Amino acid sequence: MRPTGAILMMTMMMMLMMMMFMWGSAEGIADMCKKNPPVPCKYQVSGGGEWYQLGDNRCTRAFFYETHLNFDDAEKTCQKYKIGGFNGHLVSIHSQAQLNEVLCAMYKVHPGKPHYWIGLRFMNDPYYIDFFFYGWTDGTEYAYRNFANGQPDKFLLREECIEMNYWSWGLWNDERCWANRPYMCAVRYR
Numbered sequence: 001m002r003p004t005g006a007i008l009m010m011t012m013m014m015m016l017m018m019m020m021f022m023w024g025s026a027e028g029i030a031d032m033c034k035k036n037p038p039v040p041c042k043y044q045v046s047g048g049g050e051w052y053q054l055g056d057n058r059c060t061r062a063f064f065y066e067t068h069l070n071f072d073d074a075e076k077t078c079q080k081y082k083i084g085g086f087n088g089h090l091v092s093i094h095s096q097a098q099l100n101e102v103l104c105a106m107y108k109v110h111p112g113k114p115h116y117w118i119g120l121r122f123m124n125d126p127y128y129i130d131f132f133f134y135g136w137t138d139g140t141e142y143a144y145r146n147f148a149n150g151q152p153d154k155f156l157l158r159e160e161c162i163e164m165n166y167w168s169w170g171l172w173n174d175e176r177c178w179a180n181r182p183y184m185c186a187v188r189y190r
């Protein structure tokens, strides 16, 4: 076989493997979300739309069909949504259970695995030691994480904001904050 033929065949095999992998994970999320369908939010969110329960004190909504925004504009938009005295933020995620609730709320809106902004971003480490010093925009503690292999990588030192569904559903990646993305908001109610 000529070298170009071998390269072509390897590329095709890689693409086939990737398609099988992506198809497999899509089946996984379909089953999971059929067993655990998103529960409508207990409260009315001012600003409207369909919101779903997240943990025991929040509701969440995937903004896919609205204009895709950069990270800061997405965070500002989330803050316009309110329940009582609490305003929204980009979603923070603190456990596998919460990740699954977020995933199924996303999947219900669009099954195509879009990359969404979540509320995690690089913050300036007060001591300038930690190159990967992240914080949630809602001010909650950053402990749980679910990055894809090799991420975050601060590629070209330009990636400081975190998107979700990189390669597979649920996996996180750092991306340039000015990139426009769908986004996931959450609002507390207590």
Ligand SMILES: [Ca+2]
Residues within 6 Å of the ligand: 151, 152, 153, 154, 155, 159, 173, 174, 175
């Ligand atoms: Ca990255």
